Amino acid sequence: MSFEELPHTADIRIRARAASIGALFSNVFDALMQVMYGKDRSAGTDRRLDLSSPDYESLLADFLSEVLFISEVDGLVFSAADISLEGMHLSAILHGEPFDPKKHAGGTEVKGISYTGLAVRKEANGYMVDIVFDV
Amino acid sequence: MIDGVIRTGENEWEVPVGFVKGMRVPGRFFLSERLGGLLEESAIHQLANVATMPGIIKNSLAMPDIHLGYGFPIGGVAAFSLEEGVISPGGVGFDINCGVRLFTTPLGEKEVSGRKDLVESLFTKIPTGVGGKSRTRVSSGDLNGMMLRGARWAVESGFGLERDLVRCEEGGAMKDADTGAVSSHAKQRGYSQGGTLGSGNHFLEIQVVREIYDPATAEAFGIRAGQVCCMIHCGSRGLGHQTCTDHLKILETATKKYQIAVPDRQLACAPVMSVEGRAYFGAMAASANYAWANRQLITHAAREVFMRAFSLTHEDMPLVYDVAHNVAKMEEHIVDGKRTRLCVHRKGATRAFGPGSPDIPRELSGIGQPVIIPGSMGTSSFILCGTREAMEKSFGSTCHGAGRLMSRSAAKKKLSGSDVAAGLLRRGIIVRAHSDNAISDEAPEVYKPSGEVVQVVHDVGISRLVARLSPLGVIKG
Numbered sequence: 329m330s331f332e333e334l335p336h337t338a339d340i341r342i343r344a345r346a347a348s349i350g351a352l353f354s355n356v357f358d359a360l361m362q363v364m365y366g367k368d369r370s371a372g373t374d375r376r377l378d379l380s381s382p383d384y385e386s387l388l389a390d391f392l393s394e395v396l397f398i399s400e401v402d403g404l405v406f407s408a409a410d411i412s413l414e415g416m417h418l419s420a421i422l423h424g425e426p427f428d429p430k431k432h433a434g435g436t437e438v439k440g441i442s443y444t445g446l447a448v449r450k451e452a453n454g455y456m457v458d459i460v461f462d463v
Numbered sequence: 464m465i466d467g468v469i470r471t472g473e474n475e476w477e478v479p480v481g482f483v484k485g486m487r488v489p490g491r492f493f494l495s496e497r498l499g500g501l502l503e504e505s506a507i508h509q510l511a512n513v514a515t516m517p518g519i520i521k522n523s524l525a526m527p528d529i530h531l532g533y534g535f536p537i538g539g540v541a542a543f544s545l546e547e548g549v550i551s552p553g554g555v556g557f558d559i560n561c562g563v564r565l566f567t568t569p570l571g572e573k574e575v576s577g578r579k580d581l582v583e584s585l586f587t588k589i590p591t592g593v594g595g596k597s598r599t600r601v602s603s604g605d606l607n608g609m610m611l612r613g614a615r616w617a618v619e620s621g622f623g624l625e626r627d628l629v630r631c632e633e634g635g636a637m638k639d640a641d642t643g644a645v646s647s648h649a650k651q652r653g654y655s656q657g658g659t660l661g662s663g664n665h666f667l668e669i670q671v672v673r674e675i676y677d678p679a680t681a682e683a684f685g686i687r688a689g690q691v692c693c694m695i696h697c698g699s700r701g702l703g704h705q706t707c708t709d710h711l712k713i714l715e716t717a718t719k720k721y722q723i724a725v726p727d728r729q730l731a732c733a734p735v736m737s738v739e740g741r742a743y744f745g746a747m748a749a750s751a752n753y754a755w756a757n758r759q760l761i762t763h764a765a766r767e768v769f770m771r772a773f774s775l776t777h778e779d780m781p782l783v784y785d786v787a788h789n790v791a792k793m794e795e796h797i798v799d800g801k802r803t804r805l806c807v808h809r810k811g812a813t814r815a816f817g818p819g820s821p822d823i824p825r826e827l828s829g830i831g832q833p834v835i836i837p838g839s840m841g842t843s844s845f846i847l848c849g850t851r852e853a854m855e856k857s858f859g860s861t862c863h864g865a866g867r868l869m870s871r872s873a874a875k876k877k878l879s880g881s882d883v884a885a886g887l888l889r890r891g892i893i894v895r896a897h898s899d900n901a902i903s904d905e906a907p908e909v910y911k912p913s914g915e916v917v918q919v920v921h922d923v924g925i926s927r928l929v930a931r932l933s934p935l936g937v938i939k940g
Contacts, residue, residue: 333872334872335870335872335873336531336870336871336872337503337530337531337867337868337869337870338530338531338532338537338867339532339533339871340871340872364593365593385728386712386715390712393708396704397648397651397652397701397705400652400655400701401651401652401655403594403596427594429594429897432593432594433592433593433594433897433898434897434898434899434900434901435593435662435898435900436593436662436663436871436900436901436904436940437592437593437661437662437663437940439557439558439663439704440557440704440707440708441708442533442534442729443533443711443715443727443728443729443731444532444533444534444727444728444729446728460533462533462556462557462558463662463663463871
């Protein structure tokens, strides 16, 4: 499993693991979309984004915040992200489809990506992150 | 009780300096012994973290609905000196001016009870849930109006009554809004969400006044026993969420620039009067105003539904009051015997100004401000009244709700939304939502008992009980 939900009284706390930082970000992105729109998500429409941040935690929070923005304003639900990282610069192509209330209305809106307890850690087999989504 | 926490009175507790490194003042919270058994140690750490912030006055405070948040705990209140203190989005939250309002109707329970069609009409007319889009066309002029004039913009645009504004905290608009400090990203999110409820704990509820504790105050507020009311809980939607996200980033840089040490990145902050601090305050005020306009639009849509169903007029459905739960304000409080202007943060807490305050409706100046405390979809909500004691003990603040005690993941595992809805229907409560999860996530079982929480604030004296309402119909995101 690429991510798991940990107990949190009010919000959604996610723990993700992956072999690389890019895959780790992709897993958290998947968690975000699943919380908001459920598991039934397809590709077909793409969006590209580029951003830089001072550290991995900020880069992850900025990436997910931008995904929230694009998803809401363009009315898109994403199923996958191709992420490339060069130092603290991230480029991503997001694959998704238009929001369909019949398929995607079962989730919970995420209001923001919290910095509380946000830490990307190196492990023996890759990387781990704990992150809280405010809902 | 948690190790290191000291009991200072009936329902009153202190977190001493030293509980976490760098505390400048003690933490203080209000909680009964019984609710103390549900208290999370992590929430007390967050309360103590707030006490490390520069310029904090008297205490870092928490109300009895305290639980783990991000930055501040939920239920957290802290006031900061304008000269030496800071302002932080971590003390307000992503949903700026998430708040609640209540309007009354002349209807009785018998006329409304079991009316699935009424709940269905409200669900159809008021966009809810993820992806819920506005039915109101918002132009760029409208968006500016919402951010600058809040509920007044809505009333002047035909969505409400002039009298509604008298019964809103701040008259439905903060004067310091700065639309220039609101990013284009945030503004883009604002166009499509005017008049939408959102998801999570947001709701619109049809309720009946079940019990009156203080008849004279209830009469002054416009509430009588047996009366059907409508409660609306929502906030500033994507515009506010984006404003918090944008300014958190700016204030993270500012925290380093002004060499402020914070124990949690979510507590990023800047001196209140710095360029960065004032920009956040201006953008936050604009977002708060958007939230007041939003609740006003939803009120109008709900009144239209009641008007058609029962041949009422909008004037038959006056607003009792509208309060903000997540906001920072410049307010005057007594510090060391002197009236002092402070920056008061309330994160999941309600303003509860007492009699004599210049900031409450003139017609209620001898009584105090109405305070509206929502319960969960199956438990009572309460109307309380602000007190002078709140001005002394809690910077004029009280609780904001029942407070969660079960995580959403545990709720999903333990509860089925359709079972919860069926159980509520047997008790005469009709629930309408987009999904089963939206119901199980917010089931009555996941919240602390609302009656116990309000009893604490009543006993401590930071607000007093006026009336109890119970739900008849609920729409959820």
